[in-house]
Amino acid sequence: MKLILVKQYQLNLKKNKLKFSVIVTLKKDVLDPQGKVVQNTLINIGMNKLKSIRQGKHFEIDVEEEDASTAEKKVDEMCKKLLVNLIIEDYKIKKI
C-alpha cells in the first residue's frame, strides 16, 4: 500500500503544473469611472505626463496539465464561462 502511495506521489510530481496569467480589462468604448478617478488623482499629485489609465483585473491560474496548449484551452474556457463578461470586457492569457 505504501509503495503504491509513493509511486502515486512520484507520478504527481512528474505532472506538469502550468501557470497562466489572465488580464481582464474593460473594452475601449466602455466607461471606466474607477480608472478615471485614479487618473485624476495621479494628475493631481503631479503626474503631469500621464495620458490615460484603464483599471482591470488580474488572475493567476495553475492548471494541472501536461500539455501547454490543452492547459491554455482550459484557461480560455474558464475566462469565457465565468472570469470575463464578454459584453464589456476583453482578456489576455499569458503563460508565466
Add this chain to the structure above:
Amino acid sequence: MKSSVIVFPGSNCDRDIAVALKKMQFKNQMVWHKETKLPKSDLIVIPGGFSYGDYLRSGAIAGKSLIIEEVIKAAGSGCLILGICNGFQILTETGLLKGTLLRNKNLKFINRDVSIKVLNNSTQFTNKYKDDQILKINIAHNEGNYFTDQDHLNELKNENLIAFKYCDEKGNVNESSNPNGSLESIAGILNFRKNILGMMPHPERMVDEIISNKDGINLFSSLLN
C-alpha cells in the same frame, strides 16, 4: 398563483419580497440556491441583495449556482421570472436577459426614491399600470448603470422591451433625471418573449403606505391579472 423566491448567501431583499407576495395572496415558497428542484411555480423571483458579496462581478457567482439551471429551464417553458436589483444583475449574468449592469456613473452607492415611467403597460408585469404612468420607487444599488450593444438596444426599442425608464417627477427623461448613467435611462427591461423582467428599482418596498407608498402594488396585481 404560486411563486418561488430564490435565496442566495448575501440576498437581503428576499424576506421583503416574500412579505409583498404574501400580502398580494401569492402562495410563496423560499428556495435555497443549492436546491436542484424548483417547486411548481407560476412566478420565480430573484431578489435583491449582495449575493456572494458581489465577488468577481455583481451576480456572477450566483448566476452559476445549481438552482439557476432549473430557473433557465423554467424560463424556457414560459414561467414568469422577475429579477429585482441584484436579481436583475444575476439574470444578465445567466444570459436570460441581455446586456449588463456597470458601476454607477458617479461611483456612489445610490439609495433614494426616484421617479420611473412605465413605457410598456401591455406585459404580464405591468398591465395594471397606465401607459406613461410615473411611479416613485426606491433604488439602492452600486451597479445599476445598464449597458448593452447597439443591436440589442435597437431590439429593445423596436420590440417595446423597455419596461421602465428613469424620469423626473413630471415624466421628463433626460440626463439629470438619470441617477446612475444607465443607457437611454433604462430602469427595467424584458426579454424578447416578455416572460422575464429585470429591474433595478424595488417595487417590493412600495407596497405599504405606512413605510413608503403603494406604487409597487400594481406590478404584483398585474401578475395576478
